[in-house]
Amino acid sequence: MxxxxxxxxxxxxxxxxxxxxxxxxxxxxxLSLVDFAVLLTNPPAVGVLGGDSLARLPVASAEILPGSVSRAVRYQEKSQYLNHTRTVVTHTIDDATQYVPVCLDTLDKYGVKATVFVSTEVQPISQLWPRLERAVGNGHEIGSHSRRHQCHWPDTAMFCFRAYSDYELSGSRGDILRHTTQPYVWSWCYPCGNCAALDFVHRKTAHAGYLIARNYPDEVHDGHVLPYLQTYDAHPYNATYTQVVQKMGGIAQNGRTGVSEVNAKFDEVYQRGGIYNFMSHPQWLDYGPGKFYETAFGAYSRPSGYLVCAHGALYTYHTVRESTLVRALDPKQSKGRFATYNNLDPHVYMNAITLEFDAGPATGIFPNGRAINERSLGVTDRWNEEYFRREDARIYLTVRPNRILEFR
Ligand SMILES: [Zn+2]
Structure with a gap:
């Protein structure tokens, strides 16, 4: 006993x-019970609809023609990038600091669209919301950088479980939706790059509704300076970038501010037709004409076929492009009719994609019966604008999917 x-x-x-x-x-x-529950369940496929996408249009199977020709119009392919550009430039900036407004002003001066990652409980965030809302209206994206920006080295699994709570992940995206008119929060950024390699963190990030998470790899050894990615990252929840453009900061030993070395990387990516993806901390920049941040935009001021878009929109374009199908339809009275469709929720995947047609004698395009404009100059800087443009007999139609296209 x-x-x-x-x-x-x-x-x-x-x-x-x-x-x-x-x-x-x-x-x-x-931490709450949700933080334990999500570990036991698979994350949902964010923004994917069930049911029959063709029936939703609606298109009957009897209308679908074999092949890619509908009377006088031939569908060719989906463009790799929006507007059939050669290269894409995308930019991300991190942290809710007092330097965000001047950084956004500089970006607007050069027409560069960025994803702004903010921590929604770190001051001066309450003063930044009006400027961030204006940025949303101007084609920038607001991404989440957590609520409190917790960092720890080494980033042990215990630290990550504690720091990556539903309060931080879902809470911060709720804060962004409450304070801006942005309709969805697509992008997450790991504070200090911590925890970005952990599978359970990826699962929690997906559970919270994010589609893409940007890393900041190995700041301890300056691995974050030049990860040198030149295309989409195959791991969207641990996605890296081409290079930083910023002074030394944080726990790093080096910055990257040399105009020639920074622009040389842009030129390399441009030559290969890749994605030039650079990141900065607004608090580690110099602003004004001739200062390194502005001179870093010099490379893109040359007339050339590149598109500038926010980071989240770039990755959602990739998914929309992969998921969208185009089918030739019975032309009825038109010069050509096509269905373009996918199984993605248009409230999450809002992108237009660019489709290539040999349109013969057709002069107008009517998605779902409404005419869209022909664009003769310049490249769009929005990722959901609809228009078409011509190069000889080829038509590049930039349109949101899940439409019936009629050529007249
Ligand atoms: Zn940060």
Missing amino acids: KILRIAALIVCAMVLAGFIAGREFARGSH
Whole structure:
């Protein structure tokens, strides 16, 4: 009996110690039952609809023609990038600091669209919301950089479980939706690059509704300076970039501000027809004509076929392009009719994509019966604008999918 009592006391002491340790671990973390529940379930496929996409248009199967020709119009292919540009430039800026407005003003001066990652409980965020809302209206994207920007080296699994709570992940995207008119929050950015390689963190990020998460790899060893990615990252929840453009900051040993070395990387990506993806911290920049941040935009001021778009929109374009099908239809009275459709939720995937046609004698295009404009000059800087443009007999139609296209 005495042994049993001692054993019971030891068990009670262990339970009590575990309870106290657990309470200390969770103190201030905002961990909740949701944080445990999401570990046991697969994340949902964000923005994917069930049902029959063709029936939603609606198109009957009897209307679909074999091949890619509908009377006088031939469908060719989907352009790799929006507007059939050769290269894409995308830019991300991190942290809710007082330098965000001047950074956005500089971007607007050069027509560069960026994704602005903000931490929604870090001041001066309350003063930044009006400027961020204006940025949303001007084609920039607001992404989440958590609520409190918690960092720790080394980023152990215990730290990551505590820091990547639903409070931080879902809470911050709710804050952005509440404070701006942006209809969805597509993009996450890992504070200090911590925890970006952990599978359970990716799952929690997907559970919270994000489609893409940008990293900041190995800042301890300056690995974040030149990750040198030149296309889409195959790992969207641990997605890296081409290079930083910023002074030394944080725990890094080096910055990257040399105009020639920075622009040389843009030229390399441009030559290969890739994606030039650069990131900066607005608090580690110099602003004004001739200063390195503005001179870094010099390379894109040359007349050339590149598109500038926000980071989230670039990745959602990729998914929309992969998912969209185009079918030739019975032309009825028109010069050509096509169905363009996918199984993606248009409230999440809002992108237009560019489709290529040999349109013969057709002079107008009517998606779902409404005429769209022909564009003769320049490239769009929005990712959901609809228009078409011509190059000889080829028509590049930039249109949101899930439409019936009629050529007249
Ligand atoms: Zn940060």
